[in-house]
Amino acid sequence: MVSNPSVSLPPHGGILLLDKDEGWTSHDAVAKSRRAFGTRKVGHAGTLDPMATGLLVLGAGPATRLLTHLVGLDKTYTTTIRLGIATVTDDREGEPTAVADSAAVAAVLANPAQIAAEVLALTGDIEQAPSAVSAIKVDGQRAYDRVRAGEAVELKRRPVTIHEFEIAAPRAATADDGTAVIDIDATVRCSTGTYIRALARDLGAALGIGGHLIALRRTAVGPFAVTDAGTIEQLMSGARAEVLEPARVATALFPELRFDAQQTLDLGHGKRVNVGDVPDAKLAAATNPDGVLIGLVEVSRGRTRVVTNFPTVPNATEAGGAA
Known part of the structure; x- marks a missing residue:
């Protein structure tokens, strides 16, 4: 654990929207976020060059498991080409x-x-x-x-x-x-992996x-906009931290499946769950009766297969592991 956090992180973690200033590296932003949240379990869903400003999407706590599903989102930039x-x-x-x-x-x-x-x-x-x-x-x-x-x-x-x-x-x-x-x-709105510098x-x-x-600013990552993000300074001071619940992020990207208590328990044990007449989906957001994200699942022929499980309470490994 990192001592003296300035921001309280929900038990199941969260996705942070950060408006990076020029001169900061993405590594700097991760390091500051670890200190702010009091956990080393922080990662990002795509870097920005030090010269660039704008939206960084970070994950903290168990929600870092979502990051692999955010990396491939389209990006939007404003830029000046010389x-x-x-x-x-x-x-x-x-x-x-x-x-x-x-x-x-x-x-x-x-x-x-x-x-x-x-x-x-x-x-x-x-x-x-x-x-x-x-x-x-x-x-x-x-x-x-x-x-x-x-x-x-x-x-x-x-x-x-x-x-x-x-x-x-x-x-x-x-x-x-x-x-x-x-x-x-x-x-420019582009697929992941595009170099705007190379376009210029x-x-x-x-x-x-x-x-x-001569200028580059990321304004959006998928459905998430820089206008909804806070700065590193606001995060460190505790003045503003735009931390999204994992369920809010997952259901913005994938169809939601609300599970009952027994289905939630079965999914947590890695079992395939019968969901009835539900359209097939490569990824769906499985939530428990309280709306908390419990997993990302593939749906085929009315049955689920766990792709990623999401614990609702971090254990010692989750809290102390490196990103």
Whole structure:
């Protein structure tokens, strides 16, 4: 246990919506949350770069068992793409690797239809090579460690889906060193595993002038919005902690099956439960008579199979285990 918690965690844990500030790592957010809740059992459902702000979804206590089912949710971002400069990290924190001449930048700015066409080409089901400076492992070593050691790293392309890539009007801008660039504000809704930095890189490459991100904010993870989240400072002070009951989260994502007392007991013992004329489902949220989440189950032909059980009272292992 972590001493002196500032926030009381329900016995069955909870899902925390956190609005991360720029400069914080996702690891920082987890460490602060452990202290706030007084438990080491805290994990996250997807990281954010230190430069990025916005929604982090964390789990605390037994509710961390839900996180594996949240990682794959679609994400929504607002971002600003800067065209005219490519960087080693595909964002503003990296050193420039190429700078376009002002005439080329001006020609792209004068042709917004070309920009829109390349944005459209990056929408839908696409193949994307993740940014070289990422946590993906190559032969057992993080890609960003290889880049920092001076290696040229090119990661394999992988399928992702860009459900929405909406841009505002491109505008002329000037980088800190006086370089002429184009800035574009955008909203992106995408599948998990998408690198928004790579979208900026690929858009710039397609237009022949390079590109990178200068701002990134995650506004939603599945049905959960950053407008419903609190900050790390509010969490640590106990002023505000947006902790969702596991049942509220599970039933927002999956159909609910309300079990009676005997069914609840049987499910807790890992038994298959007869649920009658219920539609088949790959995942359903099983709740007890009080509405507390007791498990995620698969339903087939009127019978359940336990996918994940959720204890309602943490034991010593749950409270003290590492995330």
